[in-house]
Amino acid sequence: MPAPHGGVLKDLVARDAAKHDALLKESGTLVQWTLTARQICDAELILNGGFSPLDGFLNESDYLGVVNESRLKSGALWTIPITLDVSATFGASLKPNQRITLTQDGEIPIAILTVQDVYKPDKSLEAEKVFRGDPEHPAIVYLNETAGEYYVGGSLEAIQLPVHYDYPGLRKTPAQLRLEFQSRNWDRVVAFQTRNPMHRAHRELTVRAARETNSKVLIHPVVGLTKPGDIDHHTRVRVYQEIIKRYPNGIAFLSLLPLAMRMAGDREAVWHAIIRKNYGASHFIVGRDHAGPGSNSKGVDFYGPYDAQELVESYKNELEIQVVPFRMVTYLPDEDRYAPIDEIDTSKTRTLNISGTELRRRLRLGGDIPDWFSYPEVVKVLRESNPPRPKQGFAIVIPNDIKVPANQLSIALLSTFLQFGGGRFYKIFEHHNSDANLLSLIPDLIQSGTGLIVPSEWDQSKAAVKHQNLYKLGTDIKLDASDANNINHIVQKVVLFLEDNGYLVF
Secondary structure, eight states: OOOOTTSSOOOHHHHTGGGHHHHHHHHTTSEEEEOOHHHHHHHHHHHTSTTTTOOEEOOHHHHHHHHHHSBOTTSOBOOSOOOEEEOHHHHHTOOTTOEEEEEETTTEEEEEEEEEEEEOOOHHHHHHHHHTTOTTSHHHHHHHHTSOSEEEEEEEEESOOOOOOSOGGGOOOHHHHHHHHHHTTOOOEEEEOOSSOOOHHHHHHHHHHHHHHTOEEEEOOBOSBOSTTOOOHHHHHHHHHHHGGGSOTTSEEEOOBOOBOOOOHHHHHHHHHHHHHHTTOSEEEEOTTTTOOOBOTTSOBSSOTTHHHHHHHHTHHHHOSEEEEOOOEEEETTTTEEEEGGGOOTTTSOOBOOOHHHHHHHHHHTOOOOTTTSOHHHHHHHHHHSOOGGGOOEEEEOOTTOSSOHHHHHHHHHHHHHHHOTTOOEEEOOOOTTOHHHHTHHHHHHHTTOEEEESSOOOTTTOOOOOTTEEEBTTTBOOOTTTTTOHHHHHHHHHHHHHHTTSOOO
């Protein structure tokens, strides 16, 4: 088992256990900062040692070293800036050596930070150096639109880890996972990073990696923040709990990682390797386009397919963890087995594969997902969370300039929908334009499978409500001039639109 990065596991919870009561008492007397979702993830991995050798949020000197050289001031390799971003107002109120309480949800004190410095980062430099500068990169969007104006650097003293109410038995800290490996006599462990559901190909490639390295397998999925639009972690964990049963007994272990991904491609791959070393893995699978967010709106990839593997390989002597390049596998139907694509002559051998896009299409339409691609138990979980179109919710928004009475049109639509049955709940959703909290329920109701009729529009500047199953009459559902004055004609247009898009099946 490799030593932690930097030589010592910085388990701050264990280090500060003796003064826990004093820190908890002091926390109630200090200025508080409520951590954002990303900051909670970062704080947890600082406190539990997953980010060793860090013992706090980066001060300006360390920050600049990471941004420009991928190194801390000490010289240690570190590729992603771990920063506590705050508002200008809060930042201006702080002084060096001041102690502040970091809280979860404004209620649970998890640590006390001693301020070293407060600095205004050059976000354009961070965007260019760390994320390659494309303004559409999700980390750069977050940097420019969400992150605070100032960063606070300082060391942490642990009160407790953030509270999670889900999967407590699967959330192993680095110390716990190292102890688990020791108790099982696992001295060689290959870690697999994922933010997606796993299917038969993933099981095959991880078993192959274990065979090639004579190692056990750690399935170590991210359950913090991932790429916007990813499948929620609850669905994914249910999938992992099913697929772990498909490994030979005693070869694989599942543990969840509370990481906030930055989707930083090659730099993130190095970061992932460091984290897995801290968790006790001796080997780490680095995938094709590892931790890349795909391509921008012009179709240009943010990262090259092998950038991550090449950068991790260049640091292999410092990382002290063996890198296992991800080998894409494909299904051979004539032999009923998977094999690495680079070992197959595809001009002579028939292969099958289902892309992520095609899988989502089949889930949406209720199409067949064959056993050679995934396991029935996994498909069942995915169908529960991704029902086909006839089971999905939707919202029909009536524009303010509609020529017929909006109230009567709403009643006509509701009455028509209720005729069809099918198990979907339908509702007229009335709102006040300024009630952002009420409007925010629309995506949740759609997600629950409800068919909504919204009698009026709202000011998007006050409440930006978005969902792919939200449709506006006259824009998404086209109305001819001859239809606009007739409620029955409009209702028929809506019904046929919903049938064409799979929401209604007759």
